[in-house]
Amino acid sequence: MNAIQLCWLRNDLRCTDNQALWHASQQGPVVAVWLISGDTWKAHDDAPVKIDFWLRNLRELGLSLATLNIPLRIIDVGTWSHCAEALLELASQLNAQGLFFNDEYGIHEQARDAEVERKFQHAGLDCRRFTDQxxxxxxxxxxxxxxxxxxxxxxxxxxxxxxxxxxPACLPAPQRQSALPLTSDTPPAQLDDFPAASPLQQQLWPAxxxxxxxxxxxxxxxxxxxxxxxxxxxxxxxxxxxxxxxxxxxxxxxxxxxxxxxxxxxxxxxxxxxxxxxxxxxxxxxxxxxxxxxFPRVSRHRAFRPATEAIPWRNDPAALEAWQQGRTGFPIIDAAMRQLATTGWMHNRLRMLCAMFLSKNLLLDWRSGERWFMRQLIDGDLAANNGGWQWSASTGTDAAPYFRLFNPISQARKFDPQGDFIRQWVSELANTPTVSIHAPQPDSLLKDNDYPAPIIDLASSRERALTAFRELATP
Missing domain, CATH: 1.25.40.80 (Serine Threonine Protein Phosphatase 5, Tetratricopeptide repeat)
Incomplete structure (x- = not known):
């Protein structure tokens, strides 16, 4: 029998068209391994709903791997810096001769993967990496x-x-291999510091x-x-x-x-x-x-356009909290933020709208919004989340011109014309007529339905943002 090959799974929890898994299966019997690094996930602001999604998908994947006679080993390493040692120890235990994995692209992930490759090669073991994402x-x-x-x-x-x-073609799943005298580990149902997703979230995102x-x-x-x-x-x-x-x-x-x-x-x-x-x-x-x-500076919480680091962002914790909790007094913004809190997901048009509202109308640092989204999103991805936030804040590549500010009222009228989305997520406005649902309501109505008054004046907040960006551009 050929030597055992390890396949290190990360954000590739599938059997079909998995580059590393398929190529490992061509070299010998495979043992799959998944490393829990909760301390790193927490430091990287990964959302509990995303971790729950990983664990649920890992359980499903374990069942699929079992039909192929591929054991699944799960090891808790705490932080990414312990990955190389854990994988080498497993390789020694199983007398495995090779490690296969698909590349990841954050700065920490690249450093981790380079260290793993270096240590496996130093130990005289094969290490093969693939472009899969x-x-x-x-x-x-x-x-x-x-x-x-x-x-x-x-x-x-x-x-x-x-x-x-x-x-690029899609690869098949590996063929069923001969059974190995090894048992599989059972994925944990939940991890410390990462509460389980709600029943609604699990229903919305089946594994x-x-x-x-x-x-x-x-x-x-x-x-x-x-x-x-x-x-x-x-x-x-x-x-x-x-x-x-x-x-x-x-x-x-x-x-x-x-x-x-x-x-x-x-x-x-x-x-x-x-x-x-x-x-x-x-x-x-x-x-x-x-x-x-x-451009690795974007992984370090830096603006893609360095000059925009000088924007005089405001410090307003109350405004930030109102935005986070969906209590800004602008119905489409509040509906979107409540959708995020409840489901772990937000419609892409609304991601741009909420990001621009925070970074332009509130003139709060885009990084505070980027971090909040990562802590809530089931699809939180450093590259896409950072790219979207920097586009909206006019600090990134292909960024919206600084003078482009989405008006949340006109955007709501255009993209939620009957107010159905607002009514779904802002219960206080469920019975509000369409003619007035998109715009902040008169004070008397706000008091009656416990919906907040607008926290800013759109016109003056727009001018404040334009002034800040103009001064940045002026020598």
Missing amino acids: LLFAPTSLKTQAGTPFKVFSQFRRQAYAQLHSHL GEAAAQQRLEQFCHDALMDYHATRDRPDLQGTSQLSPYLVSGILSVRQCLHAALRVNQGEFASGSPGAVAWINELLWREFYKYILVN
Whole structure:
């Protein structure tokens, strides 16, 4: 029998189209391993609802691996700095000869993975790494000058060219291997410092590859063709809501791309406007990972545009708390923030709107909002979350011009025209007529229904933000 190979699972909790798992299975019998590093997850602001989602998916994955006779080992290492030692010890116990894993892209994750690779090689053991989260290795796309892209449209053109010449294929699940004389570990139901998700959250986000594939197929059948027209409407089911499955690797980006191509007759840059728009969203995800790797300062809580570090952000704890709790007096903002608190997810248009409200209207540091989102989101992803926040705050790549401020009232009227989304999440306004639901209500009505008055004046807050950014741009 060939030597045992370890497959270190992270944000790739699936059997199908898992680069590391499949390649490990081609070299010999596989033992899968998952490391619990709760102290690091807490330091990185990972949300309890996301950890719960990981654990539920890990349980489903363990069942799938069992049908393939692949044991699953679970080791609590506390922090990422202990990963190399734990993996080497397991390799020694099992007399494993190789370690396979898929790359991750935060600064700490890259340092951890480099240390693991170095120590395995020093021990004379094989270590193989794969690009799995992305369609392209994040250093593979360059400008003609050989420098990293800073603008999405230019990055997308290069990505299109690469896809035309080489479309990444999806790998099958490993074949069933001969049984090993090893037992599997049972994933914990809950971890200290990470409360279990609510029954509603678990119902909204069912675990497992089968559930993820079903949601992908349903989206492609029911909503993909109209995605370009409905994606900005939080009152409609116009988005895929697949982001938790992509972030945690229950689905691969290749599986999503090929599903869209099947609907769009093999085209990714033409054909159905809905399919093209959704594929572009997959490429935005790719782009923000690319920025994370090529401009590592964004992993260090720094602005992509260094000059914007000088913006005079305000210190207003009361305003920050009102925003966090959905008590700003602006119904669409409050509805979105309450959706986040209840479900662990927020519609993408509303993420931009809430981020711009915090960073522009309230003139509070975008990093406080970025951190709050990460602590709440089931699909919290450093690259995408940071990229979205910096875009909204006009500090990032492809950022909104500083003079662009979304008006929460006009945005609500445009994208929630009947007020259905607001009524769903702001119970105080459930019986408010459509004609007045989008705008702050008169004081007498606010007192009657316990809904707060607006915490700012939109016009003066807009001028305050414009002044701050103008002064930054003035020598």
